[in-house]
Amino acid sequence: MRRQKEAKRLEEERRRQEEEKQRAEAAKRRAEEKRRREEAEKKKAEEKRRRLLERRREEFSLLGDSWEEESESTDSEQENRNIERLEKYKYFKGTRIKHSMNIPSEVRAKGEELYRQGQIEMKNILTGFDGHNGIRGQIDAAAKSGNMEFPVRIIFSRTAVSYAECKCPQCARDYYYWDTEKTKCPYKAGVLKMLEDYLETHSFGDATDMNGKALMKLYQERRTNLAIADAEAAKESLRFVPRLTRKEGKLSVSFKIGEKKLFIVKKLDTFCENVKNAATDTYGSNTQINHNPDNFTESGKGWIHFINQIVREEEEFLQRLQESNRSYYGYRKTTVGSSLALFGWRLDAFYDQMAEEAVEFEDKDGWEKRKETLTRVECNPGVSMRISEEKVGSGRVFHGIRVDGSLPDLYMGTDTGYYISGSQICRVEKEFLEKIEPLSLMTNDQGFSFHVGRNHMAEFYYRILPQLEDVVEVEETEPEKFRSYLPPDVRFVFYLDAGDQNVTCGVSAKYGDREFSSLDVISRQEYGQIEALRDAAREEEVLFHVMQWFPRIDWEREELHCGGDEELIYQVMESGTEKLMELGEVRCTKNFLKYRVVRPMKVSVGVSVSSGLLNLDISTDDIPQAELLDILASYRAKKKYYRLKDGSFMNLDDSSLNMLTEMMDAMHLTPKEFVQGKMHLPMYRTLYLDKMLEENDSVYSKRDSHFRKVVKGFKTVKDADFEEPESLSRIMRKYQKNGFKWLRTLEAWQFGGILADDMGLGKTLQVIAVLLAAKLEGKEGTSLVVAPASLIFNWGEEFRKYAPELNVSLITGTQEERKGIIDSYQEADVLVTSYDLLKRDVLFYEDKQFQYQIIDEAQYIKNHTTAAAKAVKVIQSQTRYALTGTPIENRLSELWSIFDYLMPGFLYGYDIFKREIESPVVKSSDEAAMTRLQKMAGPFILRRLKGDVLKDLPEKLEEHRYVRFGGTQQKLYDGQVLHMKEMLAKQSEAEFSKNKMLILAELTRLRQICCDPSLCFENYKGEAAKLEACLQLIQSAIDGGHRMLVFSQFTSMLDILKEKLTGLGISYYTITGSTSKEKRLQMVKEFNEGDVPVFLISLKAGGVGLNLTGADVVIHYDPWWNLAVQNQATDRAHRIGQTKKVTVYKLIAKGTIEEKIQKLQEKKKDLAEQVIGKETGQLGSLSREEIMELLGV
Structure with missing residues (x-):
């Protein structure tokens, strides 16, 4: 069994090796086949190239002189050897x-x-x-x-x-x-x-080293740039030239187009469409021309603009013509042909476009056609005129004169004329044209010629010829004879009389000893009965002038009259009589002299001060109170005159009347109260009243010594006898000492005022000096400082630093603890509380009396309807001050609210202030209302700018850093804009007002997308262009040894920056609205004394009351609607104690709402500057139009 398995394994191994061998042989065959294919393709390509070269040698002949065969052979052999050497050369072995x-x-x-x-x-x-x-x-x-x-x-x-x-x-x-x-x-x-x-x-490869490569690259780039420039120049090589034509006494222009060969443009309206669409069209038989505007020369582009204007005008005219004729002739499409008629503004534009360019000209008038090349010039033509005797019959009787002359054809522009002389087109002076134009209208090819009979010679010689002599060379054949037939020059006599509530005027024309009624030219001219010696045209001209005042005719008495029109009678008395005296001799009766225009009435104003009130006494000479009331009423109705009881006229264009009504309005007195004489006014009207009296010399004024003392005290504040505390004398700067004296002067006369110094100039120190001086002088009483919650401890620190002698209590803790401090207020010199706590504790102050009341950052009470504004106004105090660098952020009502706290009633009730001052200024830019506000409020506002008083303060540089969105961020921004446009398009004005908070929320979302889309899209993972730019800027500033403040309106944006800075290993501090007051002070101190490079600050929470001179770079991450708020934030670093140049970076997303906010800030920042001086600004509540503008609609 084991043998069988072993045999099977060996068989599989042998089979695997065989397969690997086969695969290897197959791969080898494939590689060999690939090599053979490549060699075959290479040979095939070489053969193809060889055949191509042989065909070119056979079929193409050499253009120009051929080279010598021997030379060609020799050079070819040498070239082949060079090629062979190059092919054999191998740098790498x-x-x-x-x-x-x-x-x-x-x-x-x-x-x-x-x-x-x-x-x-x-x-x-x-x-x-x-x-x-x-x-x-x-x-x-x-x-x-x-x-x-x-x-x-x-x-x-x-x-x-x-x-x-x-x-x-x-x-x-x-x-x-x-x-x-x-x-x-x-x-x-x-x-x-x-x-x-x-x-x-x-x-x-070869032996070229790095420097050699670099050199070649530089030259290659240079060749590329030159090639690009040549290509751009080639693009602009398309010529477009005009041709001026004169035919049948009219001028027209046509155009040719092309590069080398020029073609006539047959349809100029089609040409304009081609240019608009950058289209290609065919000229001649087969020449293709692309009409992209960039292809034309600069001159050609100018002519295209010229044509576009005229073609539009022609098309509109032809369309109107076709529509008016359509019912008669049916519809027929109209087009603009190959030429444009030149007249009026077209001719002016043609001449201007010529500039230094010569223009082809073809003259088709006359016996032979003439061609010239015209250049432009400005000059008047030489005009000659010959005056000779008019011969009639035997010539024994003198009948008149004949006038002959020549004048080139003039072509009329809008205000001037043109003529062609030789190879020049000339523009004449406007004055020349005005004098010569009537003559040019009667000029033909043979010049001009006309006859003047004896009866019209006076008009020609006395009226026309003097005008022509300035521009025409005049020749008279017999001047003495001609002038012997001229009548004496006419003299006029005007006879003025009055009676029955009417004024009459007889007009006589005198020639030597003979006198005629000028009404003859009207009654007898129709029948040709005017005596030959009379200058009828001149008499008619004078009658035309006289009838401005005397439009009615009494034919029986042969005189003119006013028809009992009181307005006309006044005009005769006021200016008509003087005008008649310029025309001739004026004679009048005693009855006429009874009608007179009396001199302006004398007004006397007496001013005195007693019992803390201003006493005002108004008196006028010999005018009863009842009539004075009527005079003031007529003046308010903007009448020019008032008819007094004795029948005479009083001219109401009188500065004394203007001052009286201005005074009446400012003091808010009724006319009846005013004319009664004596009035009692608040002392705070002193400076305004003095300013009015000072500016009106026509009003006599008598000021008592007490009044003069008050005024002098304000005019010479710098010399006032108020000494700053010795302990602060060395610390305080000169302008701060002057501010101290100004505050003490206000107190001395029981006024209040706004210390509106630029941020960082030490307003706090000036007020502390006043409070300390009061204590050192033995004045009893406690003072109250109201500040934003974030600044309570800052005030405590400043008191400890500059006035440790003062017993200062900060009102903090529980309600019971605060009540205890307030109840025992007399034990302290100064109490410091916040606006928020004052609102809650206002009942605890009900029976308390304070010596001074100071509100810091007074813009906190800009809305007079808020609880904070109401709370500060119910506190009882002898002297009130307001501290703010921006008394007006958005509206004039903010200034009214502050003055309503300082001196209630000073700017009237708000309804009156809005009607008489705020609305006229804001809605109509009413200069009178603005001047009135400046005069009233100006003396009680002290404002100094850092640039004016701190010459040693390092400069502040501002730079806008623009960033562009990537694809994802841009899509989100565009989507939000589209959403808002659709939302606004569907809303009526009423719906807009109702949903305004929702719209402003959508605008905020748009601004957040600019900052970082993740502020409003939770799972956003794309790019944030501004965040990356800000981090790069921070890193670059740190590398340069700088320390910076970074401001943003969005605390969530600060959180993102914190996360990024932590990841980069950059340490930082942060202040937001949730930062405790104690923690703020601690961080500010550590930042100024340490080396932490970045301080992240919420714009609203840390924009005021902080001293951060340890920073020399300020970054505004996002623009805020109110420019003043941003400036306040910047001045946390740019203030007293700063030793380095401060650089301010404002990050702006290009092409977005942030750019529009900048423009809107600039548009609306002037209001505060007009009222209080320089450099502040605001962005008010946005209107529908402003929001649409922000969205680019």
Whole structure:
């Protein structure tokens, strides 16, 4: 049994070996067949190439002079020898490389057999350089063993193997450089044989070193660039040239197109369509021209634009014409042909497009056709005119003059004219054209000629010839004789009278001693009865002027009158009489003189101060109160005059009346209250009233000493007698000391004010100085500071640092603990609380009286309807201050809310403020309302910018970094935009207003996709372009030794950044809304004193109240609607104490809502600048149109 099994096993082994042998022989045959096929194909290709060359030699002759046969033979032999040498040259020595490896003969034989059997296949062969500039070759191959395939790589020098590796199971390790041991790998041996055969049949590699290769690459790139430039130039080689034609006195233009040969464009509308679609069309018999605009020269592109404008105009005209004629002639398609008529704006555009280019011109008028090449020039033509006697009959009687002259044909543009002279097309001056145009209309081929009879010589000589003499050379044959027939120049006399609520005017024309009624030119001209000596045209012209004021005619009395129209009577008195005096002599009766325009009324304003009130006394000279009320009412109705009781007129265009109404509006007094004389006003109107009186010289004002003292105190704040505490004198900068004095001046006159200094200028220190000075001066009372919750401990630190003498209590803890602190408030100098706690504890403050009340970051009460705004306004305090770098973020109502806290009633009630100031400014850009607000609020706002007061502060550089989405992120963004467009398209205005919160949520989603799609798509695994850009920027900044603040509105985005920074081994701090106040202070201190490179901060939570001068780079990851908020965040680093230049990077996703937000910020940032000074901005509630603009609709 065992023998049978053994025999069976041996039989199977023998059969397996036989099958392997057969497979090997089959592979060998296949390899041999493949080799023979390749050789056959190579011979076939060589034979084909040989036959092709022989046919070309036989069928193609040499263009130009042939070479000498001997020379050709000699050169050919030399070339063949060169080719033979090149073919024989081998840089790499295949046989030497093969034998450079110590491989046993049986292994080498096996490897070469594997190669011949096709078990080894070449994948790649190339040359390169090693680190010592040595020239190296590399061959990569794939070896097969059964079902397995593994790579083999050999690197070689000119004569030896440098490196060999094989991934077959037999290779225990890589072969690096020279291996002195015998290798057992047949696959390396097979690859070496393959390399030997390849190098034998191919010219592979040469001795060019790395520098040589680099040099050649540079020159190759240069040739490529030149070739590209040539190709681009060739693209723009398509010429498109105009041809100007004159025919039957009219100009037209046609065009030719082509490269070398030019073809007429027969249908210009079809041509425009071809250009629009970059289409190809046929010209001539078979010339194909592509109309891609890029193919045309720059000049050609200009002419295309010119044609497009005219073709559109022609098509619209032809369409209107065809529609109007369709009912008569039926429908007929209209087209624009090969030429365009030139006139009006077309001619202007043609001339402008010519520039320095010469244009072909064909003149088809006249006996012979003429061709020229025209260039353009600006000059007036020379015009001559000859005046001679008009001969009639025997010539004994003088009948008039004959005028002859010449003028080139003028072609009218829009405001100027053109003429062609020789090889130039000339544009004339506008003034020249205005004077010569009537003459040009009567000019023909023979020039112009006309006759002027004796009765019209006065009009010609007195009115027309003086205009022509400026532009025409005039020749008179008998000047003295001609002028002896001219009548005397006319003089006019106007007779003014009044009576029965009417004013009359008689008009006489005097010629020497003779006087005529000018109404004759109307009544008798029809019958030709005007005396020959009269200048009827001039008289008619003067009558036309006079009838502006006297439009009615009394034929019986031969005079003009106003028809009792009071408005016309006023115009006669105000300006008409002076105009008549310019035309001639004016005579009037005593009755007329009773009608007069009185001088502006004198207004006196007395101002005094007593018992904390402003006393105002208004008086006018000799005008009763009742009439003054009517005058003010007429002025408000925007009338030009007021008719006084005595019949005279008062001109209401008077600055004193303007000031009175402005004062009445500002003080919110009724006209009746105003004219009664004495009024009592709040003291805070002092500075506004002084400004008005100062700007109106027409109003007499008397200010008492107390009033002048208040005004002087504000005008000379820098010289005020308020001394800052000695302990702070060395610390405070000059501008901070001035701010301290300004705050004390406000207090002295019981005013409140806004300290609106730029972020980082030390508003806190200025207020602490005021509180400390009050204590040192012995003033009793407790002060209250209200700040955002995140800044309570910051205020505590600042008090400890700058005013340890003050007893400061921070209101924190439970409600019971807070109540205890508030109840014992008199034991402290200062209480510090937050807006949120003040809302909850407001009842605890009900009976408390504070010396100073300061609200920090006063924009927290910008909405006057909120509980926070109401809470701060019910606190009882003697002096109120507001601190904020952005008094206006979104709307003017925010400024009103702050002033309603500071000085209730100062900007009126909100309804009045909105109606009289906010709405006119926002909706109509009303300058008067804006000026009024500036004058009122300006004195109570102190704003200084860092650039103005901190000359030693390092500069701040801003840079926008744009990123572009990849495919997946772009698709998500586009999908969200499409969704929002469809949603908005379906909504009415009412639905939009109702669903606005939903729409803003969708906008937020759009912004999150820009930041990182994973913020709103939970399983998103694609790219996030901005995240990658931010991480690169952070790494680059760290490498450069910088430390940075990174702001984002989205705390979830900060979480993603934290995860990435942790993965990169970068340490960081983080502040969000959930970070406790104590932890904030600790981290800020550690960051400024340590070396942690990154601080991640939520824009809303950490954008204010932090001093982070340890950073010199600020990165805004995403743009926020409100530019002021971003600026506040930036100023956490760019502030006092900063010693390095601060660089601010704003990351923007290109082509997205983020770019649109930037533009919207710029569009809306000017409002606050107008009111309070410079550099602040806002983005208000978005309108439907603004949202559509953000989406690119």
